[in-house]
Amino acid sequence: MTNIRIPPVSSRPVPRPPKAVVRPSARERGTRLLAALFLAPTIVGIVVFTVVPIVGSVVLSLFHWNVIDDPSFAGAANYGEVFGDSTVLVSFRNTLLFMVLAVALQLLIALVLAIAVNGRMPVWLRSVFRSAFFFPLVLSAASISVVMKYLFNQDFGLVNWLLGLTGIAPVPWLTSENGAMAAVILVYVWQQFGFSFLLFVGGLNNIPKEVHEAAALDGATGPRKHLHVTLPLLSPTLLVASVVGIINALQVFEQPYVLTNGGPGDSTRTVVMVIYETAFEQLRFGTASAVGVLLFVLIMAVTALQFRLSRRFVHYQ
């Protein structure tokens, strides 16, 4: 750039040229038309399949409807029904419990592995590890849950057999309430931690080397270095990983549906499972919509809370 603008010496404001009232040129009109054409599929799609359904969910939650008969206005009756239904309440409790445990475990495993992979090692070995931890992500949650059902079988499952080698008695994974929740969490975390892992690997690569060298000169080593140096620098990535992790965890469906079908009892029934069953098995569309609206409110509330808390803990460089 050669034409540097020199500020006017006098204090008098430089008169601005009057704003020309020009009709859009042919080129501008062409640009607008092109923009409209380019955006149409996405915007129309989003309106029809997301915006209208959000409004629809709220409206529908105020009606009784089984698809066959005409809908009838119900006011807040569906919400009353939801709050009086122990299965729904338990599903919210289960989902929150699942979210806390699964996300915590997922982030912890991903963080430790990402830091370990980031250490010194041959390049090929690093890419082998990276691929291995990332691999479960490409598999279908439904079919992998079919596999896991066999691995977690109490009598002939490989998990209990391996535990048996270390002298641990067989665990009733899928047939006891705590065992079932633990199995669902383990299967979910096994498949999902690779996502956070990749985010962390990316985040660690963004931390300048000099920071670690400076910390090493100050005598920080090993875990202490990571706690006081790596973690604060990684905090923006941690925020993203936990927000995405929590939003995903609140929608868990495939693993409990295939592994336990919500059982034993209602111990692994999640909110999305309840939405599915209420709407598509019992044909109570109004009630299902009310549960959906509540789930949406929960997701928004948890995410907002997280961003609020994060102001205190997230450090941007």
Next chain:
Amino acid sequence: MSHTTLTTGRVRHSLAPWARIAGLAVCALLTLGPVIWTVSTSLRTPAESFDLPPEIIPSEPTVEAYRGVFAQIDVWLLALNSTLVTVLIAVGQMITAGLAGYAFARLEFRFKKPLFGLVLATMMVPLQVTIVPVFLVLKSMGLTDTLLGLIVPAFPTAFGTFLMRQYFLGMPKDLGEAAMLDGAGPWRVFRSVYAPLAAPGLAIVGVLAFNYHWNEFFRPLILETSGQNYTLPLGLVSLQGNLGTGSISVVLAGVVLSMIPAVAVFVVGQRPLREGITSAGVNR
């Protein structure tokens, strides 16, 4: 090596990497273990599939279980359905996200900011929350229990649009300006200058879409009621239901078959997939 030197930096440096790498190796084995077990068990006879300890390399490998899958379910039909749905969605998303991303990055028009805000906001709305009205919208269009009903709603992609916008924003502006000085209209600038440069970004969108929709379970479960419209994950879960716990190896053979395209995409599309996921964290 005496014990006292353990605390000095040098020894720590030469010891720790091996422990760290060994630990990573164990974790990698645990991560891949279920997949290895699946493949090896699918190659055993149904009678031997319960054997413990499992032979990782079956002494007499057999494809008997695979014949069983083909006998029990119409694998070809399921695979055809899955392929049709996944490929069309992936191509559709590449087109819609490419166009919309370009418009948001490089074109000037009214309501650009609020429209982009709308796209970003829908990224936060989980499908599960809107599934009941989506089902009703599709029903009113006569698209329930059709493959089209799975495909069309998946065309708009908020994340893909966002990704492509970032991608186009990363390209130098002067290229387009130079073309405009040469008299190219907005369409020519897009078609001849920017679109050809977008291929790697589009690959990310396509691979992410392929991976997600090949494995998708929730929407097909709700939308597809007749077996002829099932996709592979649905077929597999129903295969397991039909057989109970009778023959693991047949079910697992089915799982392996359904994994093959996903693994192929993993091998070929690993880089775009990784970049797609990583950019979710870096760009947001």
